[in-house]
Amino acid sequence: MLKDPIRIAVLCSGGGTNLQALIDAKKAGVIKDGKLSLVISNKAGARALSRAAEAGIDAMCIPSAGTTTEAFEKKLCDVLDEYKIELIVLAGFLKVLSADFVRRYPDRIINVHPSLIPSFCGDGFYGLKVHEAALNYGVKVTGATVHFVNEITDGGKIILQKSVAVRKDETPESLQAHVMKNAEWIILPRATQLVCRMIKSEKNGKKIDISDIQ
Numbered sequence: 001m002l003k004d005p006i007r008i009a010v011l012c013s014g015g016g017t018n019l020q021a022l023i024d025a026k027k028a029g030v031i032k033d034g035k036l037s038l039v040i041s042n043k044a045g046a047r048a049l050s051r052a053a054e055a056g057i058d059a060m061c062i063p064s065a066g067t068t069t070e071a072f073e074k075k076l077c078d079v080l081d082e083y084k085i086e087l088i089v090l091a092g093f094l095k096v097l098s099a100d101f102v103r104r105y106p107d108r109i110i111n112v113h114p115s116l117i118p119s120f121c122g123d124g125f126y127g128l129k130v131h132e133a134a135l136n137y138g139v140k141v142t143g144a145t146v147h148f149v150n151e152i153t154d155g156g157k158i159i160l161q162k163s164v165a166v167r168k169d170e171t172p173e174s175l176q177a178h179v180m181k182n183a184e185w186i187i188l189p190r191a192t193q194l195v196c197r198m199i200k201s202e203k204n205g206k207k208i209d210i211s212d213i214q
């Protein structure tokens, strides 16, 4: 029985509040089968990088601006290999990864999206745009989804979802804050633990479906 925790890399682009939720969940024992080994930001100066440093996690910036996707992803793969990363968590990572990159890590990349997929997702739906679209449509319930990442934007298998009621007089900003606090920060750590368990089980020779361990 392998005991080593699954080595996780968290990819971010900005504030890193979802990263913070993962750090807090690790401390609280929610992520029992994984270790936050590395944080990577594609934006220099991202708050996510200092959050990682404060938590004693190795952190680095690999800039995606001013270079090709190919060159960016080559650097990313080299670092992920160097750290022997087994699970990649996209936590507010705003660069879309190429199909080639995604195919290298089947069922080993997860993402948090701030809506109930399949609503308000896919190309162009990121950040506040998701919440603007939800409010313009007039939905009464929204939420967040954690899913596996495949070649289709926000199209991989769903791991966890959590709904949030849309309040009266909500703005895109207030709805974003509400969805982060009441859905994203809760389901991202839980889904991370589930996938770590799944990977651990596979490493021990028993392949399991993520839906069977929830």
Ligand code: GRF
Residues within 6 Å of the ligand: 012, 013, 014, 015, 016, 017, 018, 019, 091, 092, 093, 112, 113, 114, 126, 127, 176, 180, 184
């Ligand atoms: C979150 O709403 C996330 O779902 C989205 O971008 C926001 C980033 O938040 N993709 P943070 O960087 O984790 O604070």
